[in-house]
Each structure stands twice: as C-alpha cells, then as structure tokens.
Amino acid sequence: MGGVVAPEEPGAETAAPTLVEVAFRGNRKEFFQWTGAVLPPVGVAVIVEADRGEDLGRVHATGDRAALRNAGCAHGCGEPVRKALRLATKRDVRQAESLGKLNEEARQRAAEKVRAASLQMKISDAEWQWDKKKLTLYFTAEKRVDFRNLVRDLAATFRTRIELKQIGVRDEAKRLDGIGRCGRQYCSAAWLPELRPVNLGVAKDQRLSLNPSQISGACGRLMCSLRYEHDFYVESRRRFPKEGRIVTTTLGEEKVTSIDIFREAVTLRNPEGATRVIPLAQFTAEVEGRPVPSRADEEPLDESPEEISPELMYTSEFAVPEPRLVILTETIETPAPPAETEDDKPRRRRRGRRGGRRAEDQPE
Numbered sequence: 001m002g003g004v005v006a007p008e009e010p011g012a013e014t015a016a017p018t019l020v021e022v023a024f025r026g027n028r029k030e031f032f033q034w035t036g037a038v039l040p041p042v043g044v045a046v047i048v049e050a051d052r053g054e055d056l057g058r059v060h061a062t063g064d065r066a067a068l069r070n071a072g073c074a075h076g077c078g079e080p081v082r083k084a085l086r087l088a089t090k091r092d093v094r095q096a097e098s099l100g101k102l103n104e105e106a107r108q109r110a111a112e113k114v115r116a117a118s119l120q121m122k123i124s125d126a127e128w129q130w131d132k133k134k135l136t137l138y139f140t141a142e143k144r145v146d147f148r149n150l151v152r153d154l155a156a157t158f159r160t161r162i163e164l165k166q167i168g169v170r171d172e173a174k175r176l177d178g179i180g181r182c183g184r185q186y187c188s189a190a191w192l193p194e195l196r197p198v199n200l201g202v203a204k205d206q207r208l209s210l211n212p213s214q215i216s217g218a219c220g221r222l223m224c225s226l227r228y229e230h231d232f233y234v235e236s237r238r239r240f241p242k243e244g245r246i247v248t249t250t251l252g253e254e255k256v257t258s259i260d261i262f263r264e265a266v267t268l269r270n271p272e273g274a275t276r277v278i279p280l281a282q283f284t285a286e287v288e289g290r291p292v293p294s295r296a297d298e299e300p301l302d303e304s305p306e307e308i309s310p311e312l313m314y315t316s317e318f319a320v321p322e323p324r325l326v327i328l329t330e331t332i333e334t335p336a337p338p339a340e341t342e343d344d345k346p347r348r349r350r351r352g353r354r355g356g357r358r359a360e361d362q363p364e
Contacts, residue, residue: 021066022057026175027189032084045088053133056096099128121145124172134161170195173219198222205233236261249286
C-alpha cells in the first residue's frame, strides 16, 4: 500500500470536474468531484473531503464508469458535493494503516460501555476517520435504543466527535465480509451494488425448500442470491396456467395440479381422480380447440448407430462407455466322502460310576 504519484502519460485531461468513486474501509463507497487535470488511476489512494476534516480512500471507478454507477444507485446518489483533494503520499498511507489496530480497540471499549449501560445493542465495527477527528461506531439492534448518555460517555473517553450509526444485519454482513456457503466471498461485499429485500414469496415461486437453515445466509436473513433467477421464473410462469385452475380440454373438465417449467409439462386431474402429464404445446392446443399433432406426423428418429471414426473415438465429443468388471465363477464338484463303517468309528470310553468297570472290560 505504498504511495503513488500522479502518472504523466496515462489519464485524460479534463477541463470540468470529473466524477470519481472512492472506496473506504468496510466496503463503503462514496462519490466525489475530481478537479485535477489528470484522472487518478483505479486503486490509487486519495485524500478526500470528509465531515469536518479529511479521509483517505482508494479510487474504485472514474469517468463514465463512475457516472454509470452513480446513476444506478438504489435511491439516486445525485451530484456529489465533496471533492477529492489530492493523491495520498506514502506517509498518508502509513497513517491510515496504523488506524487498523485503533479501530479494533475502539470497538472493544465501546462494547464494554454498552454492557455497562445494559443497552440492547451490538457494536459491529468501529472506523476512525483518517485525521482522527471523528469516530464512527456501527451497531445493530432489534428495537430503538436511547444511546444519548452513551454518546456523551464515549466522547469523554475518546475525546473526539462520536457518531453512532445503526445498520441492518445485511449491511453488517456486507461491512464485515466473509465466505458464504458456496465457498466464495459474500455477494453483498464483492459486487452487489444494492441490497434489495428478499421475501419468502421469492423462494415459493422457485419451489425451493422453505427450511430457513437451507435458504438463509450468514446474516440470518434470506440469501440475496434468491433474487438472481426470480425474474426468469416469473416470465416462464406466464406461459403456463395457474395451479388449481379448472380448464376444459378434449377429455372434459380437468384441474391443473402442477406445472414443470423446465420440462414444459402440465399435470391434469379429472373429476374421477385420474391424472395425466402432457406437454405445454398439447395443453394449449386442447384448451384452444385446435388439433393436437400426433406423434405419427412427426419425423421418425434415426435409431441406427452412427459410425465413429477411430480418430474421434476417444475424444470428448462422443461418450465412451465405462468398462464393466465381469467375474467368472466355476463350480467344481467334489466327490462325497465314503460312508463310515463300524470298524472306522473311534471307540469312545464311557466313565461309569465310582467302583464300576470300563466299557471295554464288560463281558459281551
């Protein structure tokens, strides 16, 4: 994270202020005006105007890309008022790196103050401004919390301006970052520009399991990824009838019990309870009273095996059957043992009572 000076060759000269997006700690991004003659490269550290002071961040986007991201904000970011002042020096970067340990110490001390005051809130993160003129504490709480006395106590402890900002559990996951169950970085922290609300209806439309442990993310809320394919399901279902609807087909009145948008099939049930699964095209033709094309009218499939050249036999273009292990067994008949005679039988001794004679000493 060394300091970077403004390059001479790269960049474009600008006469008017140019929009610049700057990223700060905790995936926080804001837009500023750059009034320099040369645009700063992406990733370089810059000093920007902040609340009653200055702050350090890194350029995330410039020019047209920054304008496009500014126009795509959830509530419209609008024209920025603050300016990006200059490129950061190596000394400025070292000063920003030294704040990492101070941020964690401030969070722990603030958490102790919260426990001492018995407030129902959780301190998630702390962020010192680059010039240490302001300390922002991010917290989560289920209910509204009166923290006026806490702010006075924290201001007397840190001797700076204190700002307590309440965030939701989704914003907390975005700020703290982490690895999801997919093994990749959280979408909210990596690329997702807007945290749109996700309700249980999104999971129902996709026929997903309603088990909270399977469709919830690390924040405890429904995963943001549930919205990625929701529009596809909504558009696809418009071509299908609603489940539970009574329709009139060539067999009479039937009820739509279920639909399959991937196989484009509709399951129908008649009043007697018999069910059938038909393609969507056949269902549409029966409901509209059009003739249903039979399979005899379709071109027969050529089921003859296709000849494969030896050169292409072992390529991925053709599926090679897996070898099967065949175990050959052979039954060997063994001759039965000869019958046992009286002479071959071993003579066994039988113990008699005390004073009695042995079996071989008895007279025949």
